[in-house]
Amino acid sequence: MFPIGRLAKATGVKVPTIRYYEQIGLLPAPERTAGNQRLYTQATLERLAFIRHARDLGFPLEAIRELLSLSDDPARPCAAADEIARRQLAAVEARIARLTVLRDELRRMLDHCASDTIAACRVIEVLGDHRLCAHDHGATEADHPT
Amino acid sequence: MFPIGRLAKATGVKVPTIRYYEQIGLLPAPERTAGNQRLYTQATLERLAFIRHARDLGFPLEAIRELLSLSDDPARPCAAADEIARRQLAAVEARIARLTVLRDELRRMLDHCASDTIAACRVIEVLGDHRLCAHDHGATEADHPT
DNA sequence: CTAATTCCTCTAGCGACTGGAGCTTCAAGG
DNA sequence: CCTTGAAGCTCCAGTCGCTAGAGGAATTAG
Numbered sequence: 001m002f003p004i005g006r007l008a009k010a011t012g013v014k015v016p017t018i019r020y021y022e023q024i025g026l027l028p029a030p031e032r033t034a035g036n037q038r039l040y041t042q043a044t045l046e047r048l049a050f051i052r053h054a055r056d057l058g059f060p061l062e063a064i065r066e067l068l069s070l071s072d073d074p075a076r077p078c079a080a081a082d083e084i085a086r087r088q089l090a091a092v093e094a095r096i097a098r099l100t101v102l103r104d105e106l107r108r109m110l111d112h113c114a115s116d117t118i119a120a121c122r123v124i125e126v127l128g129d130h131r132l133c134a135h136d137h138g139a140t141e142a143d144h145p146t
Numbered sequence: 147m148f149p150i151g152r153l154a155k156a157t158g159v160k161v162p163t164i165r166y167y168e169q170i171g172l173l174p175a176p177e178r179t180a181g182n183q184r185l186y187t188q189a190t191l192e193r194l195a196f197i198r199h200a201r202d203l204g205f206p207l208e209a210i211r212e213l214l215s216l217s218d219d220p221a222r223p224c225a226a227a228d229e230i231a232r233r234q235l236a237a238v239e240a241r242i243a244r245l246t247v248l249r250d251e252l253r254r255m256l257d258h259c260a261s262d263t264i265a266a267c268r269v270i271e272v273l274g275d276h277r278l279c280a281h282d283h284g285a286t287e288a289d290h291p292t
Numbered sequence: 293c294t295a296a297t298t299c300c301t302c303t304a305g306c307g308a309c310t311g312g313a314g315c316t317t318c319a320a321g322g
Numbered sequence: 323c324c325t326t327g328a329a330g331c332t333c334c335a336g337t338c339g340c341t342a343g344a345g346g347a348a349t350t351a352g
Binding site: 013058089093095096100106107 | 172184189199200202203204213216217227228234235238239241242245246248249250251253255256276
């Protein structure tokens with residue numbers, strides 16, 4: 001039985017995030033001390049490690065919720081978990097494809113930007129004129145870098 | 147001079163998004179009709195096309211704001227715009243690398259998930275135990291696919 | 293015993309939109 | 323000229339996955 005700070009350190013998940021996971025029902029409400037502080041067990045640590053890893057893999061919390069409910073019932077067929085992973089794989093592959101196109105376009109922009117002033121800067125120019133690139137503008141998906 | 151709907155159609159940016167861009171100061175407040183409806187010019191269309199394209203390339207709005215202020219001053223050196231694009235390229239490359247690891251792990255998971263029940267399913271197992279994969283857990287960045 | 297650290301709850305904010313409610317204005321047909 | 327329906331307006335709330343801060347209580351180390 002250990003407090004939230006130790007759980008945070010052990011899993012690499014920040015303290016407020018752990019409380020947030022409890023709030024949205026991904027983690028069970030833990031026992032408390034006489035002074036109302038959370039006390040966690042090894043079982044919760046493992047559950048949180050599971051969540052952390054799935055997040056690292058890019059699973060949205062809803063998919064993780066699903067996976068957790070599956071793993072809570074180990075006798076059930078694996079097909080559902082398999083389906084989730086398969087969907088996730090397809091999404092990841094699509095993302096890679098899209099980002100590869102972006103990367104190539106950014107590289108092209110930078111390759112050709114050898115001028116000194118904005119007026120002749122390819123970066124600005126390419127961004128301002130769609131015809132100068134081969135990028136697919138059908139995609140509406142937003143990426144969230146940095 | 148045309149209304150917001152035509153601007154939306156021409157650029158592929160949704161109407162509420164255009165109003166949002168105006169609200170946060172990315173687009174100038176346009177003229178209005180007697181009845182208070184927005185009227186746009188070709189110049190705004192081009193500015194919005196620029197924004198749209200940069201968003202497609204994954205630039206965050208703050209970077210776009212910077213790029214726009216650069217392009218308003220064509221005599222200035224290009225290095226700043228170049229820097230922004232270079233940072234963006236680095237971010238995209240990092241994302242691709244990360245997603246590639248993820249993809250490989252998902253593939254491995256699915257390859258090994260030939261069993262019938264959760265109990266023997268690698269999907270759950272791999273997600274539950276960090277030692278079963280080669281993924282870098284130093285990264286805290288979250289991906290948000292689908 | 294005190295001081296530093298950790299913990300608590302609660303609220304608000306981030307980015308980048310998206311959607312809805314409830315109203316007004318515009319353009320076209322009859 | 324009038325009606326109708328699409329498109330416009332403002333304002334507010336919600337999305338996802340956290341993150342930060344206020345203001346206080348509890349725990350722990352010295």
